[in-house]
Amino acid sequence: MAVVPLPVTTLQQLDRLRKGLFWKGASKCTGGDCQVAWELACRDINDGGVGLKDLATLNTSLLLKHIHKLFAGVQNPWTDWMRLWYDEGYSVEDTPLVAAGGLTAAALQPRLTAAARHELELLGMAIAGVVLGGSHDGRVFVDSPSEAPTAGAFYRRIRTPAIAPPLSDINWVGFAPKKAKIFFWIVRHGRTRTRDSMHRHGALDSPDCPFCPGHSEDLDHLFARCPRLAAFWARVLPGHSPPTSACDAAELVAGLLAAQDAQLGHTAALGALWIVWKSRNRMVFDGIRLDLDALVRLLRDHLLLWCCRASRKLHVSPLQAWCQSLVHIA
C-alpha cells in the first residue's frame, strides 16, 4: 500500500473483510447488516464518521509521502532503488537474475492493460514539460506540522470535510466502551433498527412499540417518549422536563455532570441510552419487562464498571456518587 497504487478490486476485497469485521465480527456481511453507509463510517469522527481509514485515500497518502521523500533527497532503500533506476540509467538487464540468465528481460517488462496504457500516455503528456534540476526540492507541504510531511497530513488534506450530526463530543469524548459509542453513533445518524424502520423496510408486520401497542416505535419514542420511560427519565433527570428525543436525553444527562468533567457527563449519557436500548431488547427478544428499580440498578452497575476504563488521572468519584444516588432515592 505504501509503494504501489492498489487496484480498485483489491481495495474492494479488503473493504469487504473490514465491513464484515465491523458490522458482524465475521469475515463477511451482507448489505442488510450495514446500518450506516461504509463511506460514512470511513469519515473522521469530526465529519460524522467512526474514524476508520478510507483505503483508497490512505493508499494515495502513503504514496505521496514516498514521492516527497524522493524529491526532498531523503535516503532510504526505496528512494535509493528509484534513483538507481532513473538517475543512473540502471536497466532491466542489470537485474541480478537477468544478468545470470535465470530470467528474460521481457518477463520483467510491465504488462499493462489498455486502460493502464491510456493512463500512462496521459501521465506522460502531463509531465512532458516538467524539467527536474539537480538540487533537492525545497518546497514544503503547508498542512504538515514539520518539514517531513506524514501520510496522516496528506490523508487529512485529501479527505473532503463533511457536516457531522450534532453531539460528536458526547459520542466520542468519554470512557464508555467502543460498542456503546458505535451504538450512539448509529443513533445520531438515525439508523437504529426501531420497529418503525423495520416495518417500513417490510421486515415486520407492525411498527408498534412492544410496551405500548398502538404507538409506533420510532427513534424518539423508543428512547424518550415511550410512557414506560417516564419514571426512568424523572429519576435520572429530576427537575427537568422529560426529553423529547434520544439526542435531547443525551444532552440533558451530559449536562448533569458537565461541571465536574465533561467526560463524566458524556459517559453517563451514553450509559442511560444504552440501558434504555438493552431493556427494550429484553422485552423484544425475551419478553421480560424491567421495572424502574431494575433499570436504575442496571444503569448504576454499567457505569460503575465503565469507570474502570477511565484514565487514572480522571476523578470518577462524582459519577460514582451520582450512580449511587439514583438507586438510593427509592
Ligand SMILES: [Zn+2]
Ligand atoms: Zn412505547
